Amino acid sequence: MDKLANQLRDDAEKIECTISSELDERIQASLQGIKPDPRQRPRRESKSFAFWWASSLTGVAATFVIIAVVNLQAPEPVPAPAAATLPPPVLPTIRWQAETAVLTSPLEQEIENLQSDLKKAEDAVRQDIDRLF
Amino acid sequence: MTSEASLIEAAKKGSVTAFTELVRNHREGLLRFLLTRSSSFADAEDALQDTLINAYRYLHSYDSRWRFSTWLYRIAINNVARLKSVDTVELGDLGDEESDPLRHCIAASDRENLWQCARRRLSDEVYTAMWLRYAEDMSVNDISAVLERSISWTKVNLLRGRKTLDAELNKNATDDKSKAYG
Numbered sequence: 001m002d003k004l005a006n007q008l009r010d011d012a013e014k015i016e017c018t019i020s021s022e023l024d025e026r027i028q029a030s031l032q033g034i035k036p037d038p039r040q041r042p043r044r045e046s047k048s049f050a051f052w053w054a055s056s057l058t059g060v061a062a063t064f065v066i067i068a069v070v071n072l073q074a075p076e077p078v079p080a081p082a083a084a085t086l087p088p089p090v091l092p093t094i095r096w097q098a099e100t101a102v103l104t105s106p107l108e109q110e111i112e113n114l115q116s117d118l119k120k121a122e123d124a125v126r127q128d129i130d131r132l133f
Numbered sequence: 134m135t136s137e138a139s140l141i142e143a144a145k146k147g148s149v150t151a152f153t154e155l156v157r158n159h160r161e162g163l164l165r166f167l168l169t170r171s172s173s174f175a176d177a178e179d180a181l182q183d184t185l186i187n188a189y190r191y192l193h194s195y196d197s198r199w200r201f202s203t204w205l206y207r208i209a210i211n212n213v214a215r216l217k218s219v220d221t222v223e224l225g226d227l228g229d230e231e232s233d234p235l236r237h238c239i240a241a242s243d244r245e246n247l248w249q250c251a252r253r254r255l256s257d258e259v260y261t262a263m264w265l266r267y268a269e270d271m272s273v274n275d276i277s278a279v280l281e282r283s284i285s286w287t288k289v290n291l292l293r294g295r296k297t298l299d300a301e302l303n304k305n306a307t308d309d310k311s312k313a314y315g
């Protein structure tokens with residue numbers, strides 16, 4: 001047991017509290033006044049094979065009916081597209097002034113160092129966790 | 134001695150005596166925990182009463198795969214959250230208030246109680262995780278069940294809580310040394 005854990009335990013024990021007789025009586029009176037709820041979750045009754053068969057058939061039949069109704073409807077005349085009266089929008093041209101970054105070896109080295117630091121930090125946290133819990 | 138399982142069965146059938154016996158050993162620990170999370174002693178007592186009533190009322194939903202104390206703490210935490218939402222008071226802000234119940238329940242000491250410091254420095258969830266671990270001696274698995282968090286979340290946040298309190302402890306030690314050397 002380490003120092004911090006010991007101190008936390010000791011300090012928790014220093015918090016003095018007792019259940020007063022008044023609170024005890026209050027709790028007892030409340031408990032006497034209620035009944036435990038005996039309700040269990042109602043179990044669902046499993047449906048019979050005929051039910052699933054019938055519902056599948058109904059679903060398939062309904063699908064066919066919908067397809068038939070949609071296909072039998074006369075196609076609505078599609079209005080001809082209006083003549084283009086508006087001039088085509090002029091898009092502003094943007095001059096990008098960007099240059100391709102060239103990674104020099106110090107930067108690459110920096111990335112490697114950072115990745116290595118990250119790995120070390122991750123390992124340290126993992127070791128701490130494994131050691132403590 | 135009557136086993137916990139048989140007491141639970143009897144309480145489920147409506148025996149208040151069995152239920153009282155069942156929770157007897159957990160009541161003080163629960164009150165102490167609620168005291169550290171409530172804005173007044175009366176609130177903590179109310180929360181304890183609500184916790185026990187809810188536990189009795191919904192005992193049928195208790196899953197024996199959990200430890201009974203774990204289940205009780207889950208209910209207690211829900212009650213505290215409900216009280217907090219009703220009061221709309223930030224509990225972390227109560228640390229220095231005269232009405233802080235924790236202050237009145239801690240025996241006079243030459244240093245600050247670490248749990249007071251923890252309440253100031255840690256979030257509610259991390260504080261609860263630390264309390265369950267170090268005051269109630271719960272396993273990481275049980276703590277993650279109480280908080281409804283993953284085991285890795287629990288481990289990482291326990292570690293963070295430790296680091297924060299460790300730093301505070303070291304800071305206090307350094308301050309004491311500085312005072313000693315003038």
